[in-house]
Amino acid sequence: MATSPRTPLIAGNWKMHGRLTMARELASAVAHGAPAGIDVLLCPPFPYLAPVAVTLQGSHVHLGAQNLATEAEGAYTGEVSGDMLADLQCGYVLVGHSERRTLYGETDDVVAAKFQRAQAAGLTPVLCIGETLAEREAGDTETVIARQLDAVLAQVGVEALQQAVLAYEPVWAIGTGLTATPAQAQAVHRFIRARIEARDGQIAASLRILYGGSVKADNAASLLAETDIDGGLIGGASLDADSFLAICQAATAQ
Structure with missing residues (x-):
């Protein structure tokens, strides 16, 4: 396996999916489960950016928009x-x-x-x-x-x-x-x-x-x-915390 100076980034694009409760729960699960050593990014729909930002406070997970x-x-x-x-x-x-x-x-x-x-x-x-x-x-x-x-x-x-x-x-x-x-x-x-x-x-x-x-x-x-x-x-798999975190974990081995 080749080594790279570039820190892996795993980004979740939620597209037009979810509701407010789901957005908060999913963001919380990722914030608590994201492994160290990589960058993790969540891109929820526009209406949920503010509440997800609150949920991610204090974590090392980044927030992004879709457009x-x-x-x-x-x-x-x-x-x-x-x-x-x-x-x-x-x-x-x-x-x-x-x-x-x-x-x-x-x-x-x-x-x-x-x-x-x-x-x-x-x-x-x-x-x-x-x-x-x-x-x-x-x-x-x-x-x-x-x-x-x-x-x-x-x-x-x-x-x-x-x-x-x-x-x-x-x-x-x-x-x-x-x-x-x-x-x-x-x-x-x-x-x-x-x-x-x-x-x-x-x-x-x-x-x-x-x-x-x-x-x-x-x-x-x-x-x-x-x-x-x-x-x-990551698209669809980013809507399931376990699946998304498994991808994040895979990135730590690179």
Whole structure:
């Protein structure tokens, strides 16, 4: 097993699931059970950010949001700004999740704008990139990944990645039960890191790149053992405390 200077990060994306009692109970269980030696992040729905923040106080579990507006403030009904998220003690925010790209039409330019806005508010963006099944079958995985990554770097520069996290999430493996094999995931993670190395080797070496796509307790260890996989962006399994904590525990062995 290769060693890495990068502290593993396990992030739970609750998406649009749960109710207030569940959010508090789940956050409490994670706060009390999260192992030391790794970073743990919870991203609940917007209405539950404040109560989850209270529940996580005194723990080493971080709080993040699932989305933010491209604007700093103004007449944008229904939007939530980065500064608002920071006020609620969020340290991270997901940017460019595949569901935002596919269901809500977020373009590469919109994702880049949200990345910038997150950092302007003092948040660490978790930039999500990944290909669809059709794109993979057409042999376009690297082309798509490069396009999505370069669109952000063109706006912010590679230096911005010093305060960011990347997450590779093959769209075909999200919520489908399908998972990229460790070798498939590692190959894309290696491609991403190499593309950043070409611009700045030091930043590439320290950048955390997570894998997201039907990660579960029974496959986490094999995925996290790969050299360039530095943690996981967990969907469904993050809604069950035991499953999520088992993934966290797997990360401590890497």
